[in-house]
Amino acid sequence: MSCWETIADYGLRSIGIGERVLPREGYTLCQQFTLIGSGMIWNIYFGVLALCSGFLLATAVALGKASKNPVLQKASAWFIFLFRGSPLFIQFFFAYFVFLSLKPVSPIFDPFTSAWLGALIVLFLNTAAYSGEIFYGALQSVPRGDMEAADAYGMSGWSRFKRVTWPTMLRLAWPAYTNEAIFLFHATTLVYFSGFPAWQQRGDALYYASFFADKTFNPFIPYPILAFYFILLTLCVIGLFGLINRRLNRHLPQESRTKMKLKLNIIR
Amino acid sequence: MKSILLGTAALAITATVAFAGSHSVVRMGTEGAYPPYNFINDAGEVDGFERELGDELCARAELTCEWVTNEWDSIIPNLVSGNYDTIIAGMSITDERDEVIDFTQNYTQPDPSSYLALDGAEVDFDGGVIAAQANTIQAAFIASSGATLVEFATPDETIAAVRNGEADAVLADDAYLRPIAEENADLALLDKQELIGGGVGMGVRESDSELKDKFNAAIQSMKDDGTLNALLAKWEIGPGF
Amino acid sequence: MFSFCVDPASLDSMAWMACYLTTGKHMAIYTSLFTVLLLLAITAPTALVFGFLGASSARSDFAPLSWVGKAYIAIVRGVPDIAFFLFFVIALDQFFEWIRHEIKCPDWEADIWQGNDFVVCDIAKLPLGNSPQWMHETYGFLLAVLTFAIVFGAFAANVLYGAMRAVPHNQLETAESYGMTRSQVFWRILVPQMWVFALPGLSNLWMVLIKATPLLFLLGVEDIVYWARELGGAKTARFTDYPHGDWRMWYFLALLVFYLLFTRISEIALDKLMIRLTHGQATLGGEAQRKTA
Numbered sequence: 019m020s021c022w023e024t025i026a027d028y029g030l031r032s033i034g035i036g037e038r039v040l041p042r043e044g045y046t047l048c049q050q051f052t053l054i055g056s057g058m059i060w061n062i063y064f065g066v067l068a069l070c071s072g073f074l075l076a077t078a079v080a081l082g083k084a085s086k087n088p089v090l091q092k093a094s095a096w097f098i099f100l101f102r103g104s105p106l107f108i109q110f111f112f113a114y115f116v117f118l119s120l121k122p123v124s125p126i127f128d129p130f131t132s133a134w135l136g137a138l139i140v141l142f143l144n145t146a147a148y149s150g151e152i153f154y155g156a157l158q159s160v161p162r163g164d165m166e167a168a169d170a171y172g173m174s175g176w177s178r179f180k181r182v183t184w185p186t187m188l189r190l191a192w193p194a195y196t197n198e199a200i201f202l203f204h205a206t207t208l209v210y211f212s213g214f215p216a217w218q219q220r221g222d223a224l225y226y227a228s229f230f231a232d233k234t235f236n237p238f239i240p241y242p243i244l245a246f247y248f249i250l251l252t253l254c255v256i257g258l259f260g261l262i263n264r265r266l267n268r269h270l271p272q273e274s275r276t277k278m279k280l281k282l283n284i285i286r
Numbered sequence: 287m288k289s290i291l292l293g294t295a296a297l298a299i300t301a302t303v304a305f306a307g308s309h310s311v312v313r314m315g316t317e318g319a320y321p322p323y324n325f326i327n328d329a330g331e332v333d334g335f336e337r338e339l340g341d342e343l344c345a346r347a348e349l350t351c352e353w354v355t356n357e358w359d360s361i362i363p364n365l366v367s368g369n370y371d372t373i374i375a376g377m378s379i380t381d382e383r384d385e386v387i388d389f390t391q392n393y394t395q396p397d398p399s400s401y402l403a404l405d406g407a408e409v410d411f412d413g414g415v416i417a418a419q420a421n422t423i424q425a426a427f428i429a430s431s432g433a434t435l436v437e438f439a440t441p442d443e444t445i446a447a448v449r450n451g452e453a454d455a456v457l458a459d460d461a462y463l464r465p466i467a468e469e470n471a472d473l474a475l476l477d478k479q480e481l482i483g484g485g486v487g488m489g490v491r492e493s494d495s496e497l498k499d500k501f502n503a504a505i506q507s508m509k510d511d512g513t514l515n516a517l518l519a520k521w522e523i524g525p526g527f
Numbered sequence: 528m529f530s531f532c533v534d535p536a537s538l539d540s541m542a543w544m545a546c547y548l549t550t551g552k553h554m555a556i557y558t559s560l561f562t563v564l565l566l567l568a569i570t571a572p573t574a575l576v577f578g579f580l581g582a583s584s585a586r587s588d589f590a591p592l593s594w595v596g597k598a599y600i601a602i603v604r605g606v607p608d609i610a611f612f613l614f615f616v617i618a619l620d621q622f623f624e625w626i627r628h629e630i631k632c633p634d635w636e637a638d639i640w641q642g643n644d645f646v647v648c649d650i651a652k653l654p655l656g657n658s659p660q661w662m663h664e665t666y667g668f669l670l671a672v673l674t675f676a677i678v679f680g681a682f683a684a685n686v687l688y689g690a691m692r693a694v695p696h697n698q699l700e701t702a703e704s705y706g707m708t709r710s711q712v713f714w715r716i717l718v719p720q721m722w723v724f725a726l727p728g729l730s731n732l733w734m735v736l737i738k739a740t741p742l743l744f745l746l747g748v749e750d751i752v753y754w755a756r757e758l759g760g761a762k763t764a765r766f767t768d769y770p771h772g773d774w775r776m777w778y779f780l781a782l783l784v785f786y787l788l789f790t791r792i793s794e795i796a797l798d799k800l801m802i803r804l805t806h807g808q809a810t811l812g813g814e815a816q817r818k819t820a
Contacts, residue, residue: 039429039430040429099787099790099791100787102734102790103786103787103790103791104738104783104786104787104790105738105739105740105741105752105786106738107741107742107752108741108752108779108782108783108786111775111779112776112779112783115776118450118452121450121451131452155727193689194728194731200604200605201735203607204606204607204608204609205607207607207609207610208609211439211609212439215417215436215437215438215443215447215452216420216436216437217434217435217436218429218434218435218436219429219435219437224607224609224610227610227613228359228420228421228613229421231359231363231613231614232359232421233382235362235363235366235383235386235387235643236363236643237360237363237613237614237617238614238618241610241611241613241614242614244606244607244610245605245606245610245611248605248606248607248610249601249602249605249606251605252604252605252606253605310657311657313663318757319757321763321765321766322765322766325766326552326757327551327552327766327767328550328551328552328767328768328769329550329551329552330550330551330552330554330555331551333766334766352660354660354663355749356747357744357745357747360613360617363617364617366643366644366645367617367620367621367645368624368644368645368646368647368652369617369620386643387643440756440760442756442760442761442773442775445761446761446773465763465765465766466761466763469763469764469765469770491644491646492641492642492643492644493641493642493644493646494644
């Protein structure tokens, strides 16, 4: 069986397309690369969706924590504390438990016990709390001068927020937010590892990596393959966020813009 | 290096027998989460059928033994890496495992796997949802049957899944499920059983044939004088020899 | 534990609870709590050392050293910690034993890899095969510390690398113009000043480190989450004197409280530290402190 056939059979196995039975012999490098790569679909799915949806909530939570309304302020602060203060591992456990007990209430809740929705919600709330804290910190350090300038131009309310506060906040928060995005993608490996059950052997990259580690009794091949995929993914995230960073900073003078530039040192 | 003290099998023979080389202390690796084979008792020590068996085997082979626990998932990699010397953890002898490690002769008859479901439930074996612990022979069995497999990290979670309706039934070793069915009125074993896997044996490194021979001889002597059957009956693990 | 615990089935609920919570198995979870705290206490400074080495080599003028530092930061940061934990401890253990083997048994003729088995000579084993159990445990614990330190050292290196570049450049130039050597500038000007820039990042890292401890059981250290799962699972009367249903929820609730409290205490302590570090620094915070004083 050639490697192309393996890819055709198992390339989309993690979402239920292709061969139903996982490989039972050989456990070749090709099989391992294909299946673990197939599992990456789920890591990317969880990461991208949680990041995008979490971004909106994070902005809201940051504004809430900075607001003068005591109810909003307390609620946001507690939300951030609860999700930043506890391990994701435990959040998954409780979420699964709560979703299970909601199930008898109404069939609407049926999909919540599946990872694709239930785990996504947990990751969404988790990243919203972490990013919310980062955005809050950035919001606090928006230079006074910028706000005064906005006032001088007669901007207020929504237009001041949209055109001055928000872009400045993002610009300041971006390096830390990049880190958070990397952490979030890494956290997606916990979904099937300790949180939600895997149905019909459709799991994420770590699920397949541990499948092979179990079958071959050799952890030194599947886990480095997993690491390889994640380094690629992290490089993509860093690259993409770097592009956005450039766009956010494009109005700044040249020398303060190129902060992230890599210097190649030659031996002196 | 996955090993934590749970209790030492202090044996009275150490003073009289001097061992040359590596096996002055034999480290016995187990999981500690699979009653009646092995579990952690209230005192926090390894207990169960395999604890009693292992201590008796060590006494007969005149070895000093020490018990350590290890996660199931990495129990074989840690053995071949030399972090302990034997696996005695309810491990069925399979061809796949036999390629990587050596087994002693089996000390239980092949244990059938049973299905546990809610009392009175009708289970559809071809289209239903069957739970199993991830990376077990039962999980592999269901994956290749018609049923929908749902995998959990621990055996506890598979039972919970049947209770809360996530799965129609759970497939696991009969000896593990039987006490649970007996003590819980809402759960019952189904009549259908599956014969997967061979008997349970002790795993040792392939390069460690000296140790394997000692334990083989000890198991044989327990089979011959009937003490193994008595132990099997005491812990209600399958038929005797 | 208590004398009345002989027959738990006959006890009323309060006494039963008292006995239940003091079984040997529960003592193990209380001990594991200290193990986790001890591990954090040792790992944090070790990771900081790794981070410092990584950051200083990354900004080195000697290109190969700088590449090593940057590669360390990039690779380890790029990989989920869980993937590391699943194979790294065995790899480290074998690496150490292999080194000892090469030193102590130069005359050894058989292969180290015999099929799947990793076999080194007896005196190279770590710890020695006949050493007492507590040595095995300590060794396992130290391997876990080292693994944690390597992983989190890469993140710390990234933070410190950023902090070193955040120190105002004219300060370094001023020092050089005073005739300080490169290493003097590094140790006397750069290092003392970088901490205030590094602290926000490092405190965030500390929070992440606390929350990574549930993965300790992958490294062979039986931590609180391992015991919570073990104790909380349903128990049948055949194998325990204290049968109960699925109580994992309560154990996890206790863990949740523990982690929240620990986070809160850390936050307060780090805030205090930040105030002290800001003192006398050429930053907005330092300026504000100077004015109020």
